[in-house]
Amino acid sequence: MKKFLPLIASLFFLFSCSTSVQKGQFTVTGELKNASDQKIYLEELYFSQKDPAVLDTSEIKNGKFSLTALAPEEGLYRLRLEKSEAAFIFINDQPAIPFSSDLNSLSLENAKFNSPANYLLRSFMVDIEKQRKELEDKASILQQYKNPLPSDSTYQVMQLDILDKQAKFQQNVLRYIDTTSNAVMALFSLGYTRDIEPEKIETAIGGLTKRFPTNQAIATIVAQYKQLIAQNKSLPKIGGIAPDITMADTSGKAFSLSMLRGKYVLVDFWASWCGPCREENPNVVNAYQEFKNKNFTVLGVSLDKQKAEWTKAIEEDHLTWYHISDLKYWSSAAVAPYGIEGIPYNVLLDPQGKIIAMNLRGNDLKIKLSELIK
Numbered sequence: 001m002k003k004f005l006p007l008i009a010s011l012f013f014l015f016s017c018s019t020s021v022q023k024g025q026f027t028v029t030g031e032l033k034n035a036s037d038q039k040i041y042l043e044e045l046y047f048s049q050k051d052p053a054v055l056d057t058s059e060i061k062n063g064k065f066s067l068t069a070l071a072p073e074e075g076l077y078r079l080r081l082e083k084s085e086a087a088f089i090f091i092n093d094q095p096a097i098p099f100s101s102d103l104n105s106l107s108l109e110n111a112k113f114n115s116p117a118n119y120l121l122r123s124f125m126v127d128i129e130k131q132r133k134e135l136e137d138k139a140s141i142l143q144q145y146k147n148p149l150p151s152d153s154t155y156q157v158m159q160l161d162i163l164d165k166q167a168k169f170q171q172n173v174l175r176y177i178d179t180t181s182n183a184v185m186a187l188f189s190l191g192y193t194r195d196i197e198p199e200k201i202e203t204a205i206g207g208l209t210k211r212f213p214t215n216q217a218i219a220t221i222v223a224q225y226k227q228l229i230a231q232n233k234s235l236p237k238i239g240g241i242a243p244d245i246t247m248a249d250t251s252g253k254a255f256s257l258s259m260l261r262g263k264y265v266l267v268d269f270w271a272s273w274c275g276p277c278r279e280e281n282p283n284v285v286n287a288y289q290e291f292k293n294k295n296f297t298v299l300g301v302s303l304d305k306q307k308a309e310w311t312k313a314i315e316e317d318h319l320t321w322y323h324i325s326d327l328k329y330w331s332s333a334a335v336a337p338y339g340i341e342g343i344p345y346n347v348l349l350d351p352q353g354k355i356i357a358m359n360l361r362g363n364d365l366k367i368k369l370s371e372l373i374k
Contacts (some may be wrong), residue, residue, distance in 0.1 A: 008063060025293065026092040027068045028113070032097035037062050038137060039082035042067040044075060045089065047187050047221065052078060073100050073215060074117065074184050091184045093117035117182050124176065124185060128192060138162050145363075170196045177204040187221060198232040201225065214351040233280060235339035238355050241348055242267065242335040245301060247324035250311055255324050257299055258353065264296040265349045266365065269340055271303040272313030272328075277344040280361060281317040286364040294373045295351070297321055305329045 028042065040060050041053040055069035060081075067079070071092055079088040079099070086106055090097065090113040097118070101111040108126045112118075142158050173192045180186050186208055193201050205225050236242055245267075246256040247287045257267060269285060270277035288298055302325035304310035310325055326332055333339065338347070348357040348368060357368050 006106075022070060024070045024072055025068065026071065026097060027066060027093050028090070028097045028099050029066045030064065030079070030101075030175065032060060032063050032065070032100075034104040035060050035081070036083060037061055040065050040079045041082075042069055043078045043080055044069075044071075045078050046197060047191070047217070050078075065133060072183075073217065075217070076184055076188060077243070079084045088113075089121070091115070091117040091121055091182070093182075093184075117184065120180070120182055120185050121188065124189065128173075131165075131172070135162065135169065138165070166171065170200070172315070173243065174200060174204045177201075177356075183208075183215045183218050186212070187217060190221070198225075202229050232339070236337070236347065236355055238358060241353050241356055242349050242355050243336075245299075245334050247301070247326045247333070249322065249324050250307075250314065252374075255322065260297060260299060260322070261353055262295075262351050264351060264369070265293075266296075266298045266360075267344050267347045267349065268298055268300050269303065269334065269345045270300060271343060272309045273304070274343050278313065280315060280344045281319060282367065283362055285318055287369060290366065291369050292321075293371060294369075296373065301325065301332075301334050302327075303329055303332050303335070307360055307368040 018265055030040075032040075038060050040058055041054050042056040042058075043054050045052050055077075056067045058065045058067050063300075069092075071339040074091055074093055077090055077092055079090070081087070081341065084103060086103060088099070088111050090099070094115050094117075096113040099112065100114075107162070108122060108129065112122070138158065140161060142155070142162065145152070145155050148225055150287050170193075173189055174196065176189045177186050177193075180189065190201075190205070202225075208218050209222050242257065244255055244256055244258045251256040257265070266284065266287075270281070272278075282296060288296070298319075298321035299322065300314070300319060300321060302310050306312075307325075308325060310323075310327070313319075314323055326334075338345075344361075345359055346365075347355050348360060350356050350372075356372070360368055
């Protein structure tokens with residue numbers, strides 16, 4: 001669900017001149033060391049692509065400030081500075097929330113909102129970023145290998161180690177969603193599930209409405225997720241038959257994926273205008289040259305708009321396999337059946353047309369073909 005972040009119902013804020021504390025009112029009183037006098041904004045953040053809403057504006061004087069807003073339930077908020085890119089997120093879990101940090105020493109650990117929910121938020125972010133950094137470092141080391149052989153044991157061990165840590169990272173996120181006592185933290189941690197299969201998320205979100213029965217944001221987001229999970233179940237999966245595709249080839253004649261039954265086929269979704277696709281093409285060419293005489297071929301499905309640009313890229317990149325396109329860009333008839341959210345993207349089929357792998361990049365295609373074709 002790489003492009004999806006769930007929507008939250010709009011929150012309405014009521015302001016009053018009364019000196020009494022209204023229900024849902026919260027105040028952040030802060031001390032920000034080494035900050036020049038400037039404006040500071042209190043913004044509501046949404047679990048969607050909706051722009052943050054400014055709820056209050058104040059002035060930092062000698063490093064100190066105070067901001068106040070109203071909210072019907074706990075949510076995620078941000079302090080943003082006028083003259084700095086620094087920003088600080090927090091949860092409005094109590095009426096008075098003390099904040100402290102230092103612009104000369106910014107870190108997750110040093111930006112402190114002193115309340116129970118914000119302790120959970122800070123701890124989660126510190127832990128999750130530590131795990132992500134470890135994965136990024138290991139992936140960076142792996143990328144230093146140039147065209148590793150499938151038999152390279154060191155490369156394989158490192159690859160398996162990364163896969164294991166990725167699995168543990170996903171398990172930790174799902175476990176957190178399933179066990180956290182704070183509704184906002186459940187929503188926040190859902191933002192780290194983009195690379196997790198929707199079916200695995202289904203169990204975790206299934207219990208949220210039971211644990212937080214009165215939370216409107218939870219109710220809205222769970223409904224959104226259930227709808228997307230249902231849609232995702234209809235998309236192609238490993239073990240399922242790949243949807244057939246029929247489009248014109250470069251000569252204008254109709255050509256179908258099903259015409260390649262009996263071979264291992266990489267269905268490669270790409271476009272001449274896609275930089276990452278063009279960068280990936282040499283890897284596909286390399287695999288094709290090695291296995292083209294071993295019952296393997298490639299079907300390039302282009303999301304191009306102009307035939308001349310499409311055929312020019314085929315020639316320039318030496319893509320000497322089958323090619324089809326309806327030249328309809330993201331309105332291509334192939335996008336919906338395969339749930340394509342970005343390219344390059346590919347699926348590897350066995351001779352019966354079943355999907356046996358998806359989204360193979362770099363040397364992964366050669367490694368997979370070496371396992372399949374002896």
